[in-house]
Amino acid sequence: MPNSELMPIGVFAQRSGLTSSALRFYADSGLLRPAEVDLVTGYRYYDVDQVARAITLRxxxxxxxxxxxxxxxxxxxxxxAVRLLDEHVAKIVGDATAARQKAAVIKSTLGGNMPGLLIATLKGPVLADAVEQVLTATAHEPGMAVLAGLHIEASDEAIALTATDRYRLSTRTLVPARPAEQTWAGTVDGNDIRAAVADIRRSAEVRVEGVPHGVRLRMPEREDRHCRIRPEEFPDHQLMLASLGEATTRATVAKDLLLRALEEHPGEHLTLHITDHSVSVRPPNGEHPGIPLSATVTGEALQIRFEMTTLYPAVSTAIGPDVMLDMRGHDQPVTIRSADRGDLTTLAMPIKFDHSA
Structure with missing residues (x-):
């Protein structure tokens, strides 16, 4: 007779979340043998100590x-065990990425292997840098998959790459070697184009083509890469850009010095204190004056607060040795760009001035 502390297979199935048939299979395969089997009835019984192993197995x-x-x-x-889990997940992710790429190739050829619509021809290293810079403003948010995408707008003069996580908006404008055949706009899946960056960077020239359901990247002596188009509508960033008022305070500061001050700041929130000739990074509560950084400042003195995760990426991706901050008050978006090159621009949203750390 079984020990009274043992559980029959039905009870153990409920405790572990495994079906009775699965338990029989795992017993036969040696992964989870019952603690006792009744020799007369063949009923299987399990010990309470086996529940944790069964749950992990499931x-x-x-x-x-x-x-x-x-x-x-x-x-x-x-x-x-952790190493084996990481190895397994990495394989799944790799397989999924490969499957997405193959599916994109198949979809692009369903209508026949016709030439794609030329969106732009760009230098590979320049496009790779632009993609990496702008993608820092993406976000993976349930229910808003488009925030993980890279929005592309092409005209006969330029191609603009834009991304936003609703707290930052980064946009970079590139002048193509060969312009678009017609105006074009779409939001490319961020993961797809991020996976193609290494190939893009190693190509002297990349031809970006619009194809059914996606974008095709054609590179000499390399296999074509395909990126899916996100079906969701991209936020109306043009309206937001057009609604921005004139800057009331402008500060130009050395990028490396500002980044160092941000890296040394201990909190999640910070205040930028702008005076006549300096910018300093301070705690939100003002208990420490911070270290003033020499800056060229025009306009009004200002205190403006940020999340570290919003401001730091916006500053770090700026091009050139000096960064320019155009501010419109403590509760308005701040425009952050290179002091001498404006083709990469980031908008960063401040937080409420009464926000405490």
Missing amino acids: RLREIAMPLAAVEAVLGTGADE
């Missing part, structure tokens, strides 16, 4: 881990 199978790998994880120490 979770491993839920992420599609093969039985051999499951056995290895269950039979090793925590550090090795």
Whole structure:
């Protein structure tokens, strides 16, 4: 007779989240043998100490881990188990990326292998830099997948890349070697184009073409890369840009010095204190005066507060040794760009002035 502390297979199935048939399979495969089997009835019984192993086994199978790998994880120490899990997830992610790319290729050829609409021809290293700079303003947010995308607008004069996470908006304008055949706009999947950056950077020239359901990147002596188009509507950033008022305070400061001050700042929130000849990074509560950085300032003195995660990426991606900040008051977007090159521009939203750290 079974021990009264043992559970029949039905009860154990409920405790572990595994079905009775799955438990029989794992018993036969040696991954989770019952603690006792009634020799007369064949009923299987499990010990309470086996519940944790059963739950872990179920979770491993839920992420599609093969039985051999499951056995290895269950039979090793925590550090090795973590390594095996990371290895398995990396393979899944790699397989998913490859599948997305192959699906994009298939979709682009469903209408026949016709030449794509020329969006622009650009220097590969320049396009790669622009993509990486602008993509810092993306966000993976449930329900708003378009915020992870890179919006592309092409005309006969320029191509503009834009991304936003609603707290930052980064845009860079590039002059193509060969312009678009007609105006074009679409939002490319951020993960797809991010995965193509290494190939883009190693190509002297990249031809960006519009194809059904996506964008095709054609590079000499390299396989074409395909990026999906996001179906969601991109936020109306042009309206926001057009509604910006004139700057009331402008500060130009050395980029490296400002970044160092931000890196040394201990909190998640900060105040930029702008006076006649300096910019300093201070705690929001004003308990420490901060270190003044020499700056060229015109307009009104100002205190403006930011999340570190909003301001730092906006400053770090600016081009050139000096960064220019155009401010319109403590509660309006700040325009951040290079002091001598304006083709990369970032808008950064401040936080409420009564926000405490």
